[in-house]
Amino acid sequence: MNKIFALVFVFVSVSTLAAERPFGLVLHGGAGVIERTSLTPAREAEYRAKLTEAREGGYAVLERGGSALDAVVAGIVILEDSPLFNAGKGAVFTADGTCELDASIMDGRTQAAGAIAGVRHIKNPITLARAVMEKSEHVMLSGDGAEKFAKQQGFELVPNEYFQTEFRRKQLEQAKQREAAKKTSSLLPADHFERVARYGTVGCVALDRSGNLAAGTSTGGMTNKKFGRVGDAPIIGAGTYAHNATCAVSATGWGEYFIRVGVARDIAAQLEYRGTPLKEAAAATIRKVGQLGGDGGVVAIDKAGNIALPFNSAGMYRGWRLSSGSAGVAIFSGE
Numbered sequence: 001m002n003k004i005f006a007l008v009f010v011f012v013s014v015s016t017l018a019a020e021r022p023f024g025l026v027l028h029g030g031a032g033v034i035e036r037t038s039l040t041p042a043r044e045a046e047y048r049a050k051l052t053e054a055r056e057g058g059y060a061v062l063e064r065g066g067s068a069l070d071a072v073v074a075g076i077v078i079l080e081d082s083p084l085f086n087a088g089k090g091a092v093f094t095a096d097g098t099c100e101l102d103a104s105i106m107d108g109r110t111q112a113a114g115a116i117a118g119v120r121h122i123k124n125p126i127t128l129a130r131a132v133m134e135k136s137e138h139v140m141l142s143g144d145g146a147e148k149f150a151k152q153q154g155f156e157l158v159p160n161e162y163f164q165t166e167f168r169r170k171q172l173e174q175a176k177q178r179e180a181a182k183k184t185s186s187l188l189p190a191d192h193f194e195r196v197a198r199y200g201t202v203g204c205v206a207l208d209r210s211g212n213l214a215a216g217t218s219t220g221g222m223t224n225k226k227f228g229r230v231g232d233a234p235i236i237g238a239g240t241y242a243h244n245a246t247c248a249v250s251a252t253g254w255g256e257y258f259i260r261v262g263v264a265r266d267i268a269a270q271l272e273y274r275g276t277p278l279k280e281a282a283a284a285t286i287r288k289v290g291q292l293g294g295d296g297g298v299v300a301i302d303k304a305g306n307i308a309l310p311f312n313s314a315g316m317y318r319g320w321r322l323s324s325g326s327a328g329v330a331i332f333s334g335e
């Protein structure tokens with residue numbers, strides 16, 4: 001009889017524990033010079049609505065017991081499909097007037113990772129990054145080769161014009177004018193324009209009900225980029241990192257600095273080696289980016305469901321929802 005009681009007790013405790021296991025996600029839609037004066041109320045409302053839609057799309061996956069990986073992809077696809085963000089449709093232009101997209105994803109459970117760089121015809125780059133992770137023996141594929149792989153995997157290719165918007169074309173024109181002016185005048189503010197014209201990368205990190213973490217990031221990179229430039233977004237350890245033992249991180253900002261700091265892995269390493277709390281670790285790494293002269297931010301979630309969203313730019317599009325009940329979207333600093 002006692003044995004039966006003990007069994008029932010163990011069963012009840014295990015199921016209560018399982019029910020209470022925290023889960024949730026955090027996402028971003030890019031960091032940069034986003035000031036209240038630069039957004040009309042209507043535009044601001046559009047951003048908030050799309051961030052909410054992506055957040056809820058990802059959270060619904062977690063709520064019904066889906067994986068962190070599926071939640072990350074669900075959230076990112078919604079942002080890629082929106083022309084508001086610099087990823088998928090609405091990506092920034094290269095100097096040649098085309099869109100070149102980068103993306104990466106990492107599974108914290110297995111440390112598997114996939115990334116693509118410089119693709120021009122993949123509607124949802126995050127899904128191709130996932131295919132690289134799951135269906136190839138590589139971690140990163142680039143350019144034409146990545147698209148050949150996509151075709152083999154049955155991806156439908158879209159014309160580059162699908163990504164192009166008038167808003168981003170104007171940004172390219174302004175960037176070019178600025179570049180020309182810079183060559184003739186040293187009185188112009190150093191790099192203000194580059195910071196303004198870049199924001200909009202998207203990313204998502206999630207913790208699922210089974211305690212698995214995942215991270216993903218997708219971007220068009222930087223306006224007026226040349227020579228096949230690739231930023232941090234598709235670089236595992238810089239723009240994206242996830243490990244079940246520590247945390248999941250997705251970054252956005254001036255990619256060159258984020259690569260040099262190794263941002264996403266730097267945050268996880270502090271948790272791994274020193275047991276630093278997530279918020280402290282993420283803030284310390286963003287300080288390092290700032291010390292080099294870079295700007296941007298990250299979204300991160302740890303294995304216990306703690307989150308961090310630090311940035312050193314004027315704003316960062318962001319949203320979160322946790323099983324504890326905490327949820328929100330925000331754009332400006334101090335929100």
Ligand code: ASP
Binds near residue numbers: 200221253296
């Ligand atoms: N990090 C991206 C890149 O450098 C851009 C961004 O996040 O705004 O390509």
